[in-house]
Every structure is written in C-alpha cells, then in structure tokens.
Amino acid sequence: MKCDSCDKPATVHLIEIKGGQKIEKHLCESCAVDEGVAVKASTPHISDLLEKFMIKHGALEPTQQTVRCEGCGMTQEEFRKSGLLGCPHCYDAFEEALAPLLGRAHEGASQHVGKVPSRAGIDEIRQRRLMQLRRELAEAVDAEQYERAANLRDQLSRVEAEDD
Amino acid sequence: MTEHASDKAGQWMRGGGPDQDVVLSSRVRLARNLAGYPFVGRADTNQRRDLLERCRMSIARADITPGLHWVDLNDASSLDRKLLVERHLISRQHSKATSPRAVAISEDESIAVMINEEDHVRLQVLRTGMQLQDAYDQADVVDDVLERQLDFAFSSQLGYLTACPTNVGTGIRVSVMLHLPGLKLTGEIDKVRRAAKDMHLAVRGFYGEGTEAVGDLFQISNQTTLGKSEGQILFDFQDVVIPQIVEYERKARRALADHRATVLDDKVFRAWGTLSTARLLGSEEALYLLSYLRLGLCLDRIDSVSMQNVNELMLLIQSAHLQKIAARPLGGPERREFRARFVRERLGA
Numbered sequence: 001m002k003c004d005s006c007d008k009p010a011t012v013h014l015i016e017i018k019g020g021q022k023i024e025k026h027l028c029e030s031c032a033v034d035e036g037v038a039v040k041a042s043t044p045h046i047s048d049l050l051e052k053f054m055i056k057h058g059a060l061e062p063t064q065q066t067v068r069c070e071g072c073g074m075t076q077e078e079f080r081k082s083g084l085l086g087c088p089h090c091y092d093a094f095e096e097a098l099a100p101l102l103g104r105a106h107e108g109a110s111q112h113v114g115k116v117p118s119r120a121g122i123d124e125i126r127q128r129r130l131m132q133l134r135r136e137l138a139e140a141v142d143a144e145q146y147e148r149a150a151n152l153r154d155q156l157s158r159v160e161a162e163d164d
Numbered sequence: 165m166t167e168h169a170s171d172k173a174g175q176w177m178r179g180g181g182p183d184q185d186v187v188l189s190s191r192v193r194l195a196r197n198l199a200g201y202p203f204v205g206r207a208d209t210n211q212r213r214d215l216l217e218r219c220r221m222s223i224a225r226a227d228i229t230p231g232l233h234w235v236d237l238n239d240a241s242s243l244d245r246k247l248l249v250e251r252h253l254i255s256r257q258h259s260k261a262t263s264p265r266a267v268a269i270s271e272d273e274s275i276a277v278m279i280n281e282e283d284h285v286r287l288q289v290l291r292t293g294m295q296l297q298d299a300y301d302q303a304d305v306v307d308d309v310l311e312r313q314l315d316f317a318f319s320s321q322l323g324y325l326t327a328c329p330t331n332v333g334t335g336i337r338v339s340v341m342l343h344l345p346g347l348k349l350t351g352e353i354d355k356v357r358r359a360a361k362d363m364h365l366a367v368r369g370f371y372g373e374g375t376e377a378v379g380d381l382f383q384i385s386n387q388t389t390l391g392k393s394e395g396q397i398l399f400d401f402q403d404v405v406i407p408q409i410v411e412y413e414r415k416a417r418r419a420l421a422d423h424r425a426t427v428l429d430d431k432v433f434r435a436w437g438t439l440s441t442a443r444l445l446g447s448e449e450a451l452y453l454l455s456y457l458r459l460g461l462c463l464d465r466i467d468s469v470s471m472q473n474v475n476e477l478m479l480l481i482q483s484a485h486l487q488k489i490a491a492r493p494l495g496g497p498e499r500r501e502f503r504a505r506f507v508r509e510r511l512g513a
Binding site for chain 2: 071072074082083084085086087088091098101102105106107108109110111112113114115116117118119122126127130131134135138141142
C-alpha cells in the first residue's frame, strides 16, 4: 500500500471516526509526522528501559539509612549477600531484617528454649568493648600504626583481665 | 593418629549398635562462638590465630575423656585432611580453607571439635547405630567442660549466637546416617524426602551438605534450632521421626523378600560377583554394590561376608583411605585397580 500523500510505502495506518463517519488514512512515516498523526520515535533499547527501571528503583535506596553493626562494622547489605553474620552483636543491629528470616528458619519461633550456660559469661557491655577494641586493633595493625596498636593491646588486656 | 588409623574404621563406623540394619551412625553437633570476638568469617588472620590459641589451651586444660588430640590443619597434608573428611571428622569446607584452623579428635574418633570453621567451635560426637541420646549426653558434658574455660556468646532471647542464623538457639544439629536400599528399590524414597521436608528435616547424601545420596546412604538432620529445647529436638527426632523411617524401610525390605525375591537375590549376588571379581572399581560403583551386599546381609540372603566387613569397606574404599593404605599417591586409574584388589582381598575372594 502506498502513502496517501506521496509514493512511499505506507507504514502508518489511521482510522478516525468523525461525526459517525469512518476515515482511513494510510501514510508513510515522514508524511505522518508532517500531518502530526505520528511522532518520529526512536525505538528505545531494552537495556535503556531496564537501566531507567533500575535507576528509578535504585533511587529509593539512598533515602534508606545503611544499617551497620557497631560491634564488627558489618552492613546489612553485606549480611544479605553472604547470609552469615559478622559478630554476636549483629543479632541486635539487624534485628528487624532477621525477624522474618528466623521465623521461616525456625517454624515461627523467636525465643530460645533449652540449654543456658551454667556460668554467667562476661556481661554485654564488656563483650561490646572487647569487640570494639579488637576491631580497632585490627585496623591499627592494617594501617601500620604500631604505637596505637600497642596502646590498644594494653587496653584489651586490661578489659580481658577484669573479673566477672 | 591419621597415620595408623587409616586401614580400619573408627568405632562408630564399624557398625553394631541399636537398629544397625538401617541406622549406620548417629551424630550430634553443637555450634558455639566465643563472646567478644567477631565470627570466623569476619575475623582477620590475627584474630583467628588468637581464637585458635585460646581454644587449643582450653582443650588442653579441659578434663575430657577420652582425651583429645590436636591437629593443626595448616600443618596437615592435603591427603590427611581429605582422610579426615572421609572419616566425617571435619567438613570439606574446613579441609579446603587456608586460614588458621584446627580439629581436636579423640583417639576413638567419637569426639571431634572443629575450631574456626563457620563458627569458632563446632563440637561433634559420633556413635554407631541409633544412639543419639548417648551422643548428646557426651556432647553436653564436653560442652560443659569447655564452657568452664571459654565465654560463649549467648543471649537469653536467642540462645547460643551463631554465624548463620539458621543455627541460632541451641546450636544443635542431630543427624543419622541411614541405609535405605529398600525404599530406593520400591521407589518410595521420594515420599520419605517429601515427608522429611514437611517435618523441617534436611535430607543429604553420604558426604553431607550439597552431596547426592550414593550407595543408598542418606543423612537426615533437624533444621530447627530455635524455640525447642535440646531434649525436645532429640525426642522428636529419635523417638518419633526416625523410628518411622526405619520401620518404613524394614517394611519395604520385607516386601522385596516376600514378593520380589528373585529380583532381590539377583541384585545381591550380582553385587557379590562384581565385588569379588572386578579388576577396576570406581568409588561410586563400589559403594553402590556394597549397598546391595549390605541389604542381602540384613535379609539373610547371603552369608559370605560379615556386616562389619561391609561397613568398614564403605569407608575404606574412599580415595584418601586407599592412598593411605597403599602408602603412596595413586592416580585415578591406578586407584580403581588398587580399590578392586583391596575389596577382593577384604572379601576373601
């Protein structure tokens, strides 16, 4: 089929109903653009669409705060990737994200029933302190800050030596 | 210890024990972590070394019977490590890692304590046959002894804190190694798999996580560790679930003997024929044939070999064991030849 306005093949087919009358138009792409019935559109690539989609959804992320464990520095994202927690304190730090996961893994349970260590271990505050000191020590060694490392080691021994 | 023990199976693998026709072995594992340290995956090399040393000293000081022998896995050869995997004393993951890690093993191999695997401490007790309660009792005692020296990470709400949230709470994994050729032959094994899944149990192959069942050997274990006490988990498992599977398997075996005796005998005697005459034998084929031989023994279809012999062979035909027995490295084809000869000798053929 040829274009109604020129000899080029018609690629845009338009059916208009005006006052109960059916008007058919067959136009080539350029004539259709001229008549304002079609917009010259460049076909978007699927990858562009996907990218836009991802940007759109990714754009939601920065508004959420990165949840990080104070004990070991692990982020919730790191936990999600590996499936393993970084330290005992991660259970508090990621409590919200963990709740549904624990429910699924343990038939809905959320409270420990069973053995309790016979001896009360070191208290929570000391545990956190030890964890933080060990983390700082590792960072100091990594950064070759030996004086700071020695200092931290002393602090660590003092906290370790405190009686329960 | 890995030097002299390679030509015989640990006590727990030699067979015997309650329900030994179906239950090869029972295992209880407890996961523990030291408070004040990051979990192993997050710990750097220095911290792992520190953890290792702490655990080594505690184990050395602890009054554990039978006594534990310390194996630093960084000092162990890859063949020795593989041997430990084949004997179910360490995991594959533990064998392959390169960071500071160890295992402490009792002389009779009933107790193994992995240090710096996924958790700082993974204590396991193995028993032959269906003896989960006994295994747990011993694990509990060893745990108490270690706890006197080490502060384990524990919260009153979530119990023992573990690297993977699927182990949190009691940190206990109870499992049994089952021989289920009857259910396999009658095509009912998938029903067991489905039922186990519905009951929140994991079904795995002979070599644990991520492995297929070879030689009709299946490892079944609990998955829920939070919200149930150790006693409840043990009871559900050893008094409710496993006895049902054991009965189901026995029924399948009886049905085979009663209604398909010729087919059954054909499998058993072909297995005997191949094992006692083959010149080349792969490990999977050997395990598959030994499974039929074991079935034949349980149903009194054959008496040319002892149950203990078959149980031991299931362990010893594995590649690291054969190389230890041969006292030299064996490549694939050579190993298959050595395996065939070893099996023939053991069967007195």
